[in-house]
Each structure stands twice: as structure tokens, then as C-alpha cells.
Amino acid sequence: xxxxxxxxxxxxxxxxxxxxxxxxxxxxxxxxxxxxxxxxxxxxxxxxxxxxxxxxxxxxxxxxxxxxxxxxxxxxxxxxxxxxxxxxxxxxxxxxxxxxxxxxxxxxxxxxxxxxxxxxxxxxxxxxxxxxxxxxxxxxxxxxxxxxxxxxxxxxxxxxxxxxxxxxxxxxxxxxxxxxxxxxxxxxxxxxxxxxxxxxxxxxxxxxxxxxxxxxxxxxxxxxxxxxxxxxxxxxxxxxxxxxxxxxxxxxxxxxxxxxxxxxxxxxxxxxxxxxxxxxxxxxxxxxxxxxxxxxxxxxxxxxxxxxxxxxxxxxxxxxxxxxxxxxxxxxxxxxxxxxxxxxxxxxxxxxxxxxxxxxxxxxxxxxxxxxxxxxxxxxxxxxxxxxxxxx
Amino acid sequence: xxxxxxxxxxxxxxxxxxxxxxxxxxxxxxxxxxxxxxxxxxxxxxxxxxxxxxxxxxxxxxxxxxxxxxxxxxxxxxxxxxxxxxxxxxxxxxxxxxxxxxxxxxxxxxxxxxxxxxxxxxxxxxxxxxxxxxxxxxxxxxxxxxxxxxxxxxxxxxxxxxxxxxxxxxxxxxxxxxxxxxxxxxxxxxxxxxxxxxxxxxxxxxxxxxxxxxxxxxxxxxxxxxxxxxxxxxxxxxxxxxxxxxxxxxxxxxxxxxxxxxxxxxxxxxxxxxxxxxxxxxxxxxxxxxxxxxxxxxxxxxxxxxxxxxxxxxxxxxxxxxxxxxxxxxxxxxxxxxxxxxxxxxxxxxxxxxxxxxxxxxxxxxxxx
Numbered sequence: 225x226x227x228x229x230x231x232x233x234x235x236x237x238x239x240x241x242x243x244x245x246x247x248x249x250x251x252x253x254x255x256x257x258x259x260x261x262x263x264x265x266x267x268x269x270x271x272x273x274x275x276x277x278x279x280x281x282x283x284x285x286x287x288x289x290x291x292x293x294x295x296x297x298x299x300x301x302x303x304x305x306x307x308x309x310x311x312x313x314x315x316x317x318x319x320x321x322x323x324x325x326x327x328x329x330x331x332x333x334x335x336x337x338x339x340x341x342x343x344x345x346x347x348x349x350x351x352x353x354x355x356x357x358x359x360x361x362x363x364x365x366x367x368x369x370x371x372x373x374x375x376x377x378x379x380x381x382x383x384x385x386x387x388x389x390x391x392x393x394x395x396x397x398x399x400x401x402x403x404x405x406x407x408x409x410x411x412x413x414x415x416x417x418x419x420x421x422x423x424x425x426x427x428x429x430x431x432x433x434x435x436x437x438x439x440x441x442x443x444x445x446x447x448x449x450x451x452x453x454x455x456x457x458x459x460x461x462x463x464x465x466x467x468x469x470x471x472x473x474x475x476x477x478x479x480x481x482x483x484x485x486x487x488x489x490x491x492x493x494x495x496x497x498x499x500x501x502x503x504x505x506x507x508x509x510x511x512x513x514x515x516x517x518x519x520x521x522x523x524x525x526x527x528x529x530x531x532x533x534x535x536x537x538x539x540x541x542x543x544x545x546x547x548x549x550x551x552x553x554x555x556x557x558x559x560x561x562x563x564x565x566x567x568x569x570x571x572x573x574x575x576x577x578x579x580x581x582x583x584x585x586x587x588x589x590x591x592x593x594x595x596x597x598x599x600x601x602x603x604x605x606x607x608x609x610x611x612x613x614x615x616x
Numbered sequence: 617x618x619x620x621x622x623x624x625x626x627x628x629x630x631x632x633x634x635x636x637x638x639x640x641x642x643x644x645x646x647x648x649x650x651x652x653x654x655x656x657x658x659x660x661x662x663x664x665x666x667x668x669x670x671x672x673x674x675x676x677x678x679x680x681x682x683x684x685x686x687x688x689x690x691x692x693x694x695x696x697x698x699x700x701x702x703x704x705x706x707x708x709x710x711x712x713x714x715x716x717x718x719x720x721x722x723x724x725x726x727x728x729x730x731x732x733x734x735x736x737x738x739x740x741x742x743x744x745x746x747x748x749x750x751x752x753x754x755x756x757x758x759x760x761x762x763x764x765x766x767x768x769x770x771x772x773x774x775x776x777x778x779x780x781x782x783x784x785x786x787x788x789x790x791x792x793x794x795x796x797x798x799x800x801x802x803x804x805x806x807x808x809x810x811x812x813x814x815x816x817x818x819x820x821x822x823x824x825x826x827x828x829x830x831x832x833x834x835x836x837x838x839x840x841x842x843x844x845x846x847x848x849x850x851x852x853x854x855x856x857x858x859x860x861x862x863x864x865x866x867x868x869x870x871x872x873x874x875x876x877x878x879x880x881x882x883x884x885x886x887x888x889x890x891x892x893x894x895x896x897x898x899x900x901x902x903x904x905x906x907x908x909x910x911x912x913x914x915x916x917x918x919x920x921x922x923x924x925x926x927x928x929x930x931x932x933x934x935x936x937x938x939x940x941x942x943x944x945x946x947x948x949x950x951x952x953x954x955x956x957x958x959x960x961x962x963x964x965x966x967x968x969x970x971x972x973x974x975x976x977x978x979x980x981x982x983x984x985x
Contacts, residue, residue, distance in 0.1 A: 495985045505985050511985060519976075529902075530902050547894070547898055551895050605891040608891035609890055613894060
């Protein structure tokens with residue numbers, strides 16, 4: 225591998241030449257996020273170029289092995305790449321549950337065939353993945369899930385439903401937890417299977433949230449066909465894979481507690497919106513809460529970095545991911561509360577011309593879900609208490 | 617390795633029992649000279665002092681690791697006052713003569729130097745009423761310094777005094793190296809709530825040679841703030857040790873103490889509080905490590921880092937030591953049981969060199985709001 229110092233020089237030059245100027249500014253709206261997939265429409269030619277350039281380099285999944293299209297970087301080089309992207313304010317080229325969730329699970333548990341089939345299209349942003357975990361009667365008690373996988377000789381069929389599928393209506397493929405053995409103990413009869421969401425018998429229905437938006441769907445399975453080679457790990461051993469995948473989801477969600485790349489620090493937003501008196505915000509209570517949040521957010525960033533330094537590239541953080549999930553979501557919720565307070569009455573505007581389509585109140589409302597999705601805060605605290613602190 | 621050897625030494629030579637016996641003996645000077653001599657033999661006070669002045673040149677990171685361990689055992693010693701803060705001021709601003717006179721003694725542990733800066737009941741290092749007037753041969757200092765860390769045990773004091781009262785806050789303050797035995801100095805020990813001893817020091821026309829001036833005249837506040845920031849970071853390391861030890865002892869107790877026929881650690885009400893605290897402590901570990909590294913590499917930009925670190929660690933340590941008492945129940949309130957010592961030590965470390973409110977305010981100011 226290239227010496228770290230040379231890698232920095234070369235990486236910097238490459239980014240300079242390959243990151244379009246428009247992709248070096250903070251995200252304005254959710255539509256600026258590039259999710260890829262069959263149905264994705266690029267906002268601009270620059271957005272597409274940036275994805276293509278990064279994908280070609282393997283840097284949409286920089287820590288994955290080269291043989292599956294990744295960048296093959298170790299932890300030290302990954303950190304340099306992140307720093308160099310941060311330096312020029314580069315946007316993430318691709319937001320992807322493929323990269324943050326199913327990819328790591330495939331790398332650890334998937335057959336060679338599944339890796340070859342699914343990983344390269346994830347790196348290129350061609351296939352967008354949806355997660356089929358929760359069910360109407362299996363929320364915090366996820367292992368009580370009932371979606372039923374039946375063996376039909378040369379294939380399986382799936383019946384049942386999932387809920388809280390993120391962007392289920394935009395997903396191309398689904399990784400889905402199903403009950404493959406109803407006789408086995410609760411955790412023992414679960415499998416993780418993959419299928420194309422265009423398969424006959426798979427349908428979705430959007431769920432409207434308090435924010436007025438529908439980032440989740442219900443997903444229904446009516447005799448949907450699942451191929452036999454699309455089981456991740458062994459049949460009926462899906463709970464192990466599912467838990468591993470969840471640690472990656474939780475670490476990803478934990479990142480929401482950090483200041484979004486390219487966004488102004490909260491204190492500076494407050495100073496701009498509210499003005500200063502004698503160099504300070506006039507309300508000392510608000511000022512104190514902002515300072516506390518900025519400190520916590522900085523501390524979370526340092527802690528996530530420390531944890532990544534301590535595990536091998538790509539390895540799971542295990543129960544530590546629950547710490548990040550819990551803290552990160554609590555911080556983002558505090559952040560949204562403070563943004564509302566900073567903007568005062570203007571924060572109530574739902575659709576006015578100056579409201580950016582109610583961006584502020586909708587983000588605030590949406591954030592209430594942060595401590596519920598991906599395992600509630602209470603479930604994370606249970607995991608920390610039992611698996612880290614060893615409490616009975 | 618350093619951490620383990622420090623832990624082994626302290627558990628053997630100066631565990632919490634040591635603090636208790638100092639307290640019970642009464643009339644203590646605050647720490648044990650014997651234990652200090654052994655710490656010195658291990659090279660602890662030499663850690664952050666450059667090799668050319670008989671130090672080890674390891675920087676502050678190693679010192680932080682040791683302070684975290686003295687925090688775990690609550691061992692009183694002048695590492696923070698002399699080997700970290702005074703040494704930082706002298707290394708940062710001293711001239712060759714001052715460095716070669718003072719640093720080797722600090723490094724060997726034989727000489728103790730401390731900063732004397734607080735004058736009010738609240739930490740306001742920029743508000744200085746003590747004055748230093750120029751004389752034919754140097755300076756003449758008068759003033760009243762309060763709550764001086766290890767002030768009754770130190771050989772030399774580094775005293776802040778106003779040398780120019782025409783300029784407002786910030787400038788016009790200078791630092792002076794003053795022998796504790798100089799004529800005109802009165803030192804009165806003041807024992808605080810866990811047997812640590814601070815000192816109340818009056819200076820009445822104390823005459824000093826010109827060479828006593830540390831750093832440039834009228835520019836002492838910046839030097840003082842740097843040394844205080846080093847101290848705040850060192851304190852944070854120590855506080856982290858206090859908090860971690862109190863937390864770990866309490867978790868062990870939750871597993872062992874039975875009520876209603878089961879360990880109390882099986883109750884979710886306690887499990888969740890423990891889990892939340894665990895996360896906060898993880899944040900504190902990262903802040904402390906980061907601050908120590910920054911202090912060793914980037915000393916000019918240390919103010920915001922020091923305040924960020926101390927504000928958060930204080931808040932967490934205060935919560936951890938208070939929860940420790942609550943989880944232990946009645947026994948946690950008794951003097952016979954050690955856990956109360958952690959609560960007391962956390963309060964002293966919080967209040968010295970700026971409490972959480974001081975540092976939140978300073979952090980916000982550093983960030984332009």
C-alpha cells in the first residue's frame with residue numbers, strides 16, 4: 225500500500241481534479257443526497273460525475289476489498305481520505321444502506337457468489353437496498369417476527385409483511401429477516417434473505433409521518449419467490465447475521481450526532497440569527513445549552529474515531545455501536561430542539577416562501593424518530609447494561 | 617505499561633486507605649512526603665520536563681496517564697501543582713537561568729513550586745489586585761492570594777501581580793517567582809473538605825530582584841492562562857480517574873448487593889442509569905486523550921480544548937460520584953465507607969481552576985458566541 229504521506233499527496237491531487245466544485249458545498253436539502261439505484265434521478269451532471277469518479281476508484285466503499293470493487297484501504301489510509309475530503313468540504317458521493325448495512329454483513333457471512341453478485345453494484349451505486357426488519361408485531365422484540373419463508377423445492381416463497389422499511393418505495397433489492405423454521409426456538413428459526421423488490425408479490429405502501437413526509441413504507445409479501453442461493457450465512461442462522469448488521473446500522477445512525485459535514489456550528493448559526501450583545505448571545509440559558517451540545521458533539525466525534533482506531537478496518541464495533549446509537553440520536557434531537565429555539569417563531573413556518581418547504585419544523589419532528597428507529601434508546605441501554613457492563 | 621505500573625504502585629503504597637489515614641491523623645500538610653519521594657524516584661515529576669533540565673521529556677500525555685491513576689486512588693500529591701502547572705509556566709516562559717535553577721529540582725521532586733493567582737472566592741485569573749512596583753533593584757510585591765494549591769508545602773511561588781494599572785483586563789499583569797520564605801510573606805494553611813490543604817498567602821512589601829520576573833513584563837496573563845490550561849487538562853485526567861473508579865466500584869456493588877432476593881443490578885431503573893453514565897464516561901476518555909495530545913503538539917490553541925474538556929469531565933464526574941452514593945444506598949453515606957471520598961475529591965477538582973459554568977462560558981466565548 226502507498227506510504228501514508230504519499231497517499232495524502234496523491235489523494236489530495238486526485239480529489240482536486242475529480243471532485244466537481246458544486247460537490248464541495250454543504251447539502252441544501254435532502255434531495256442533494258445521492259442514493260443511487262435504478263430509480264434515482266441525479267440532481268445535476270456534477271452529482272453523477274462525482275459518484276462515477278469515486279465509484280471507479282472504489283472510494284464509495286473505501287474500506288472494502290478491491291476484488292469486490294472497494295478501495296482496499298486500511299484504517300490509517302481511510303482516515304487520511306476522510307480528512308482530505310473534509311478539507312475541501314466534499315459531499316459524500318453516495319448514501320447507501322448497501323454500504324453501511326448489507327455490505328459489511330455480506331463481507332463477513334455471505335457466500336462467494338453473493339459477494340460477487342451484490343458488492344460491485346453497491347460500490348457503483350447501481351442498486352439501492354431496503355431493510356426488511358421490523359413487523360407490526362415485532363418492534364423492540366424483533367426476534368418475534370413472523371414473515372414466513374417456505375421451501376418449495378428449487379426455491380422459497382415468502383408471505384407476510386414488514387413495516388418501517390426506509391425508502392421502501394425506492395429500493396431495488398431488500399435484505400429481509402424471515403422465519404424459516406416455525407418449530408425452532410424464537411432466535412433459532414430466523415434467516416436473512418435477499419430478493420429483488422420487483423419480484424411479483426412484493427408491494428409497498430408509504431407511511432405518512434408527523435413531519436408530513438413518508439420516508440418509510442409498509443412492505444407486503446404475497447407468495448413472493450426467493451431464490452435458494454440468496455440466503456446470507458446458513459439457513460436458520462440469520463439472527464447472528466442480523467445482530468452483526470444492526471451494529472453497523474447503529475454506528476451509522478450514531479453519526480447523526482455529529483455536526484453534518486459542511487454545516488455551520490450551532491453557536492455560529494445562533495450568533496448569525498440572533499445577533500450578539502457585547503460579543504455574546506443575549507440569553508445565557510440558551511448559550512449554555514448550545515455550548516453543552518457542541519462539546520458533546522465534539523466528544524462523540526472523538527470517541528467514534530477512537531473506537532475506529534481500536535478495531536480493524538471493517539470490523540464490527542459490537543455492543544459499542546449501541547453507545548454511539550444512543551448518544552448520537554439524543555444529540556441530534558437536542559440539536560433540532562436548539563435550532564427551533566434559535567429560529568423562534570420563524571421555526572413554526574410549515575410552507576411559507578422563506579421556510580424552505582418547512583425544512584426546520586419537519587426536521588425537528590422527524591428527529592423524534594431517531595431514538596425509536598434502529599432499536600429504541602431503551603433497547604440500546606439494555607444492550608450496554610447486559611453486554612458491556614455485565615449486569616444481570 | 618506506564619498506566620499499569622502506576623496503578624500497581626498506587627494500589628500498594630497509596631490506596632484510598634492512605635488518604636483516610638492522613639485525614640484521621642489530623643494536622644496534615646495535605647500529602648505524605650514519603651509517598652512523594654517514592655513517586656519522585658519513579659520519575660513521575662520529571663515526565664513533562666525537557667531532558668536538558670534533568671527531565672524525561674515524555675510530555676504531558678504520560679503525566680495525564682499517571683494523574684488518571686492518582687485520581688483512582690485519590691492519592692494526594694503535588695504532581696499537578698508543581699510538576700504540571702508550575703513546570704508548564706517555567707518551560708513556556710522562563711529564561712535559561714530560571715529554567716536551570718528551577719526545573720531540575722521540580723523534576724527530582726525535591727523542590728516544589730506552585731502558582732498563586734486566585735484572589736476571589738471565584739476563579740478569575742484576569743482580575744488581579746496584587747501589585748508589583750518597580751524598585752531600584754527590582755520589584756516590590758503586595759497582595760493577598762487565596763486557595764493556593766499545595767501552597768503550604770511549596771518552596772517557591774509563582775505569583776501574579778499587576779505591574780501596570782492603566783490598561784484594562786488582559787495586559788498589565790506579570791508573573792514573579794517568589795521564594796516561600798521571603799520576608800513579608802505569611803502562609804496560612806486551609807484544609808478543604810477531603811483533607812487536601814490549600815493556602816492563604818499574604819505578601820506585604822516583598823522585595824524581589826529583577827530576575828524574579830517570569831516572562832515579559834505586563835504579559836503574564838497569557839503565560840498564566842497557558843499554565844492554567846495545562847492544569848485544567850491535568851485535572852480532567854485526574855477527575856476521569858476519580859469518576860471511573862467510583863463507577864467501577866458501583867457497578868461491582870450492583871452485581872453483589874441483593875434486595876428482593878435478586879442483585880439490584882438486575883433492575884432496569886438502575887441498569888439504564890449505569891448505561892447512560894458509561895456512555896458519558898467514554899466521551900470523557902476521548903476528550904482527555906485528545907486534550908493531552910493537543911497540549912503536547914499544539915500548545916497555542918489550547919484554551920478552547922481545555923475548557924471543553926474540563927466542562928464535560930466535571931459534569932460527568934460529578935454525576936458519576938453522586939450516582940455512586942445513591943446506588944450504594946445508606947452505606948454510601950457513611951464515613952466508614954470509601955465512596956464518599958470520591959464525591960468530595962470530584963467537588964474540589966471541579967471548583968479549583970474554574971467550575972463547569974466558568975468553562976462553558978469560556979468555551980462559548982472562544983467560539984465567538
